[in-house]
Every structure is written in C-alpha cells, then in structure tokens.
Amino acid sequence: MDKISSALEQIQIFDRLSREDKWINRIHPLFKVIVTLFYILLVVSFDKYHIMGLFTMLVYPLILFELSGISLFKTVYRLRFLLLFISLFGVFNPFFDTKPLIVWNQITITGGVVSMITLIGKGVLSLLASYLLIATTSIEGICYALRIIRVPKVLVTQILLTYRYIPIFLLEVKYTLEAYSLKALRANGIHFKVWGSLVGLILLRSINRAYEVYQSMCLRGYRGEFYSIKYGRVLWIQSWYLIAWMIVLSLLRNFSVFEMIGDWFL
Template sequence: MSKLSGAYYEIHHMEQLANEDQWVNRIHPLVKLVITVLYIMTVVSVHKYNLARILILGVYPIAMFILGEISFADSIRRVRLILPLVCIVGIFNPFFDRQVIAHIGNIAITTGMISMVTLILKGVYTVFATYILVATTTIEKICYAMRLVHIPGILVTQILLTYRYISVLLKEANTIMQAYLLRAPHQKGVQMKVWGSLVGQLLLRSIDRADNVYASMTLRGYHGEFCYARQKKCSGKDYAYLLLWVAVFGILRYII
C-alpha cells in the first residue's frame, strides 16, 4: 500500500474508531471536549521546572488509553510525524539555561534539561489528549460540541469541511500517483520535471471534486450552516465523569 492510500485508510480507521460503541464513545461530546481543553490548560499552566507535577499529569492519557481500550502503539504510529516537532520546541533549552541543580554521577543536571523535558512532556500530553478526543468522538460530534459552546458557525464549518476535504485530496493524489507509477515502472519516485504538472492536476481535480461535493450539499438543502444530529442531553453519568476529571486535574495540579 502506498503512503497516500495508507494515509487515506488511516483517516477512515480513525473515524471507525470514533464510531465504536464503547463507553468512552458514548460520553457526551461536550463533556469530552471540555475535559480535553481543561486538561491541556492544566498541563500548559505547569511551571517549566516542575517536572514532578508534569509527570503526575500523565495520569489522564495513561488512564484513557487503558480504560478506553485505545491502542497506544497505533496512536504512536499515527502521531509519529507530530511528536518530533513537539520535541524540537525545548531542544535548545539546555544550551541557554545552564544552572546546575544536581548531579547524577558525573553528569550535571541543569535547569535547561529539566525545562526541556517538561516542555517535551507538555507537548506529548497535549497531542495525546487531542488524539484521545478524536479517537473517541466523530468530527461531527466534536463540531456539534463546539457549536454548543458558541464557537462561530463559520469557523466550525471550516474545520468540518477541511477535515472532509483531506480525504478528497488524498484520494485524488493517490489516483494521480498510481497512474504515474503504472506508466513509469522503473522509476523511483516522481521525476522533478513532472512535479509541476502533477501538482497542478491534483489542484484542478480536487477543486472539481470539491465542487461536486459542494453542489451535492447545496442540492440537499445546505445553506451555509451545518445541521448536526441533535445529541442526547448530558446525563448524570456524563456530569459525574466531568466532575471526576475536574477533581483529578485539580488535585494533580494544586494539591499533590
């Protein structure tokens, strides 16, 4: 399977995951969205030298991976392109922040090293928290929850349609690549001189497909505002789940 078709199927696999009938999928999307935002805010608010606290805050993703039966290996594979970027954020800290605070054997531990690890962990936790949300909630439900908290419709529709068009773009790119490779069997990759026309074709074809999708939407009554399926109201279980995590975040952030 080519990288493009692999990416295409990954998106659909994620959607399948989000559509599963697990307890975590059944929690109200607004509750999951609020918990994710609260978690990210809690993580981000931790001081850059407070490594112990940031380590403890790993409880949320670890608990969710275990309780929600979300494959950790799959999640690492899916976010593998983002994680290095997250790690780069703090990589220069040891060079600028050189105050030694401890020694392990002959190795001096500097505040820069601590802040680098803290920053990396913050990034990793944030990525995993978002992944957990996307893996347990469909994009429509996330957008529905965003509308419930009055995020402007135009912005939410942009997010939804961008997400949908990723599939369109990937599929068209895959078709073009397959057609190219079938007619250039002895080549490794795409020749430099044809990149321009391939990208141009991709643009034209994806615009064409996007036009058709949009026409199909307008023919079925779409008028600029997406109408989401009304979700059941938050139940007692949803509130309990929310309160539990708010309490856990509060304790981990301010008490322990």
C-alpha cells in the same frame, strides 16, 4: 503511494475507533471536549522546572487508554513523527539555560535540560489528550460540542469540512500518481520535468471535486448555515464524568501526589 494509502488507513482507523460501541464513546461529546480542554490548560500551566508535577498528569491519558481499549504503544507509533516534531521545540533549551539546577552524585543537570523535558512533556501530554478525544468521539460530535460552547460557526464548519476533505484530496493524489505510473512504466519515480504538470492536474481535479461536493451540499439544503448532527439533549446524568475528572485533575495539579505517596510509605 504507500504513504498515501497509510494516511488514508489512519483516517479510517480514527473513524472506526470513534464509532465503536463503548461506554466512553457513548458519553456526550460536550463533557469530553470540556475535560480535554481543561486538562490541556492545566498541563501547559505548569512551571518550566516543575517536571515531577507534570508526571502526575500522566494519570489521565493512561486511565483513558486502559478504559477505551486503545493501545498506547500503537498510538505512540502512529504519532511518532508528531512526537519527534514536538521534541524539536525544546532541543535548544540546554544551550540557553546553563544554570545548574540539580546536582546528584557529581552529575549536574542544568535548568535547560529540565525545561526541555518539561516542554516536551507538555506537548506529548496535550497531543495524547487530543488523540484520545478524536479516537473516542466522532468529528461531528466534536464540532457539535464546539458549537454548544459558542465556538464561531465559521471555524467549526472549516474544521469539519477540512477533516472530511482530506481523504478526498489524498484519493485524488493517489489516482493521479497511479495514472502516471501506468503511463511511465520504465520511469524510476516521478521525473522532475512533470512535477509542475502533476501538481496542476491535482489542483484542477481537487477544485472540480470540491465543486461537486458543494453542489451536493446545495442539493441537500445547504445555504451557508452549518447544520450539525444533533446528539439530543445533554444527559446531565453523564455529568459525573465531567465532575470526577475536574476534581481529580485539580488535585493532581495542586498537590504533589507522588511526593505525598512516597512520604507516606517512607
């Protein structure tokens, strides 16, 4: 029950953050979506052994965390399970790539260890960039931007409705579990004999709620076409955000900035 309430609270936090009146929230969603996609593309394009170059890409999320006022530590805590899941992708690399790559003070670091760190870093940076996009842009704005760049209408509609239906489904699960706990006061948890009936009940309630949602959409003029909320014309004066990040990220990708700074000071 607490986990469901926590999940609902996290979704509410996302909505609240995306609707705050900050300058980063007022930038047109199209520019933020393009920058995020460009950043993720650059991050995944790094070679599996290019770990130092990948560290330079930390500049983008760190600056956005600072400018948006979103806590980095709270974000890491909220995404801890996803970050742990991402880490599992590269955990077996050291066993397959045993070629020595770095030798320092009698300490040998194999290519598998470096590629593991690089793979985890790519996943973490991509996840943080996606989180920042969702936290500073409403889901309607993201879907509107996706339609501008010609993402299929069916896919955009599925993204929006799935995002909006998740809280409804969680509420149905919460109400069902609360009803069971009130009827089975002495039960320590949910007895395995009623698992099937509870799942069936949740499914039926969800289908009924989905039908009610569909009827409401039809009453509001829905005829199979997705009508996104209009954000007005693209304000090209805000294109400085897109141009600036394109230039900065391209420089970070093609030049070893940290090495250049180190050579300059040394």
